[in-house]
Amino acid sequence: MNALQNDLLLKALRQEPVSRPPVWMMRQAGRYLPDYIKLRNKYDFFTRVQTPELACEITLQPVDQVGVDAAIIFSDILVIPQAMGLEVLMEEGKGPSLPQVVRGKAEVEALRTDGVEESLAYVMNALALSKKELNGRVPLIGFAGAPWTILCYMVEGKGSKTWDKAKQFLYTQPEVAHQLLQKITDITINYLKAQVVAGADTVQVFDSWAGALSPEDFSIFAQPYLLQIAKAIQPLAPVILFPKGSWYALDALQHSGASGIGIDWLLTPQLARSIVGNNITLQGNFDPAKLLAPPAQIKKWVKEMIDGFGTQAYIANLGHGITPNVPVDHAKAFVDAVKSYSA
Amino acid sequence: MNALQNDLLLKALRQEPVSRPPVWMMRQAGRYLPDYIKLRNKYDFFTRVQTPELACEITLQPVDQVGVDAAIIFSDILVIPQAMGLEVLMEEGKGPSLPQVVRGKAEVEALRTDGVEESLAYVMNALALSKKELNGRVPLIGFAGAPWTILCYMVEGKGSKTWDKAKQFLYTQPEVAHQLLQKITDITINYLKAQVVAGADTVQVFDSWAGALSPEDFSIFAQPYLLQIAKAIQPLAPVILFPKGSWYALDALQHSGASGIGIDWLLTPQLARSIVGNNITLQGNFDPAKLLAPPAQIKKWVKEMIDGFGTQAYIANLGHGITPNVPVDHAKAFVDAVKSYSA
Numbered sequence: 001m002n003a004l005q006n007d008l009l010l011k012a013l014r015q016e017p018v019s020r021p022p023v024w025m026m027r028q029a030g031r032y033l034p035d036y037i038k039l040r041n042k043y044d045f046f047t048r049v050q051t052p053e054l055a056c057e058i059t060l061q062p063v064d065q066v067g068v069d070a071a072i073i074f075s076d077i078l079v080i081p082q083a084m085g086l087e088v089l090m091e092e093g094k095g096p097s098l099p100q101v102v103r104g105k106a107e108v109e110a111l112r113t114d115g116v117e118e119s120l121a122y123v124m125n126a127l128a129l130s131k132k133e134l135n136g137r138v139p140l141i142g143f144a145g146a147p148w149t150i151l152c153y154m155v156e157g158k159g160s161k162t163w164d165k166a167k168q169f170l171y172t173q174p175e176v177a178h179q180l181l182q183k184i185t186d187i188t189i190n191y192l193k194a195q196v197v198a199g200a201d202t203v204q205v206f207d208s209w210a211g212a213l214s215p216e217d218f219s220i221f222a223q224p225y226l227l228q229i230a231k232a233i234q235p236l237a238p239v240i241l242f243p244k245g246s247w248y249a250l251d252a253l254q255h256s257g258a259s260g261i262g263i264d265w266l267l268t269p270q271l272a273r274s275i276v277g278n279n280i281t282l283q284g285n286f287d288p289a290k291l292l293a294p295p296a297q298i299k300k301w302v303k304e305m306i307d308g309f310g311t312q313a314y315i316a317n318l319g320h321g322i323t324p325n326v327p328v329d330h331a332k333a334f335v336d337a338v339k340s341y342s343a
Numbered sequence: 344m345n346a347l348q349n350d351l352l353l354k355a356l357r358q359e360p361v362s363r364p365p366v367w368m369m370r371q372a373g374r375y376l377p378d379y380i381k382l383r384n385k386y387d388f389f390t391r392v393q394t395p396e397l398a399c400e401i402t403l404q405p406v407d408q409v410g411v412d413a414a415i416i417f418s419d420i421l422v423i424p425q426a427m428g429l430e431v432l433m434e435e436g437k438g439p440s441l442p443q444v445v446r447g448k449a450e451v452e453a454l455r456t457d458g459v460e461e462s463l464a465y466v467m468n469a470l471a472l473s474k475k476e477l478n479g480r481v482p483l484i485g486f487a488g489a490p491w492t493i494l495c496y497m498v499e500g501k502g503s504k505t506w507d508k509a510k511q512f513l514y515t516q517p518e519v520a521h522q523l524l525q526k527i528t529d530i531t532i533n534y535l536k537a538q539v540v541a542g543a544d545t546v547q548v549f550d551s552w553a554g555a556l557s558p559e560d561f562s563i564f565a566q567p568y569l570l571q572i573a574k575a576i577q578p579l580a581p582v583i584l585f586p587k588g589s590w591y592a593l594d595a596l597q598h599s600g601a602s603g604i605g606i607d608w609l610l611t612p613q614l615a616r617s618i619v620g621n622n623i624t625l626q627g628n629f630d631p632a633k634l635l636a637p638p639a640q641i642k643k644w645v646k647e648m649i650d651g652f653g654t655q656a657y658i659a660n661l662g663h664g665i666t667p668n669v670p671v672d673h674a675k676a677f678v679d680a681v682k683s684y685s686a
Contacts, residue, residue, distance in 0.1 A: 161504075162632060164631070164632040164635060167630070171633060171635060171640065172635070172636060172637065211609065214608040214611075215610075217630075266557065267558075268558050268559070289510035290510070290514060292511035293514035297514065325507065
């Protein structure tokens with residue numbers, strides 16, 4: 001295994017001096033890339049996720065084709081419900097669905113939390129293969145969903161605008177909810193540890209639906225589990241927490257021990273930096289819809305974003321996943337603008 | 344016309360002393376009420392909206408059945424695109440759709456901004472009839488969508504998770520976007536003036552998709568038009584601005600001249616109050632999903648909410664519309680908890 005030739009991401013996560021901020025994009029291995037579409041048309045979603053050669057090929061596409069400073073393993077947060085014993089269906093263009101939802105204590109107690117190294121061996125194999133194929137060019141990012149976000153899907157059985165069934169579960173069966181959140185936390189810690197062993201240089205925890213929760217609910221049902229994960233994994237590899245939509249969580253999470261926190265565009269870079277200082281690495285927060293603007297405008301906005309965050313203890317990224325309708329040239333303009341940044 | 348017997352809402356909006364906070368609920372005239380469902384099963388959406396007797400009956404249902412301190416006229420924000428010349432379809436359970444979307448200057452220039460008193464006469468008739476039937480029991484609230492939110496539907500043609508086509512329109516054709524936002528603003532001002540003449544005691548402007556915008560984009564594409572509306576209507580009746588999701592807008596909008604600002608549950612009552620003081624009336628911010636909790640728990644949370652906002656210059660409400668799955672008894676528990684509040 002070659003030493004990393006581009007370790008900007010890891011340096012930024014350790015708050016070490018960097019010549020420029022590293023850049024990657026959430027969902028960078030995805031549908032805006034024509035070569036991804038070719039594989040999508042040949043293999044269904046879980047075939048792509050569960051076949052290490054395919055997952056590796058997809059993982060490397062944006063490194064080769066867009067020039068990002070990190071690869072993120074191609075997988076899905078819903079492999080955890082699968083590993084716990086729930087069926088997950090993925091219909092192309094319709095989003096995920098779970099036919100057997102969790103309604104109460106009986107279903108929670110039936111969920112498995114062990115054996116993730118075996119049940120999700122394909123992820124670890126994909127990580128190991130990607131690490132080998134990257135051959136030290138850029139770091140490899142592993143990931144998992146946050147416990148609250150995984151609970152959302154387990155209880156609702158599909159996506160939701162309001163997640164009111166998931167919240168009803170919290171409000172009407174709080175003890176069972178905490179039991180479920182703890183089980184998800186336990187298996188997620190095992191899973192992320194295995195990802196690091198398999199080759200992940202850093203891991204991101206996606207709390208995609210954190211922003212559905214009030215500050216108080218976040219502090220009760222989301223934050224304690226994010227903190228457990230950060231505490232368990234951070235000694236092994238830098239952890240990035242991404243509580244999408246929860247602008248209010250930044251202050252509390254800066255003391256989580258995690259190396260980095262992702263934010264979306266509801267916080268200005270200046271305000272985010274003023275809250276955390278340079279003691280923690282911030283990641284974000286370009287609105288992916290802005291990638292639909294002309295490239296010259298994208299470059300201007302990227303400069304303003306970096307001016308706001310500063311070049312140090314900062315990872316340039318989007319504030320949410322890149323959408324399928326973004327032209328590849330616009331994604332490249334975003335990446336190039338970060339690479340050519342000067343104050 | 345009898346004088347108002349319960350003018351708590353208007354007193355709260357004028358920051359006058361009140362014995363307790365007034366309470367109403369967004370979407371209070373809606374699908375959680377069995378009597379509303381009966382009318383929904385007999386008449387399609389636009390028949391309900393466009394028939395003053397039906398709209399009036401629906402408007403009064405929550406006053407009679409849940410005991411709220413205000414009625415809000417049963418209508419829809421998409422009557423404005425209709426009045427401007429666009430077709431709007433409403434399929435039960437599927438949300439609205441606009442077959443002809445706005446793509447550029449030609450479509451914007453073709454939109455009408457005059458004649459709203461005639462084209463939306465049914466709204467004014469419904470307001471006048473509701474005012475008469477209320478007979479002074481509680482104030483009557485009129486409303487409209489905010490220009491940015493109306494633009495979203497005009498450009499996308501339907502609901503969206505990301506509103507990226509609407510944002511693309513802002514970013515790639517900013518001058519045309521501003522022209523469209525101004526046209527929507529102009530007709531909305533005419534429309535709200537007519538609502539006040541017809542009997543609305545106060546009006547709320549719903550910027551339901553404000554939270555999709557960054558603080559900078561909000562300040563460019565949403566705020567100036569909200570301010571125009573507030574300035575034009577406030578001399579006639581108190582205005583409540585509700586920029587859903589835009590927690591960051593509270594500081595700027597407190598200087599809009601509007602009487603009140605609605606907020607959702609991403610801001611704590613304490614923080615919101617600390618930002619605006621008692622110079623403006625705050626409205627909100629109970630998470631409607633919390634109405635699925637047991638009534639005893641709802642009452643405890645309502646008390647905490649009012650403790651946080653304080654009883655003065657405050658209107659108890661939800662932070663978003665009530666969902667169809669809320670039991671009527673739980674909605675009543677919310678209303679009763681406000682009415683029986685003591686510090």
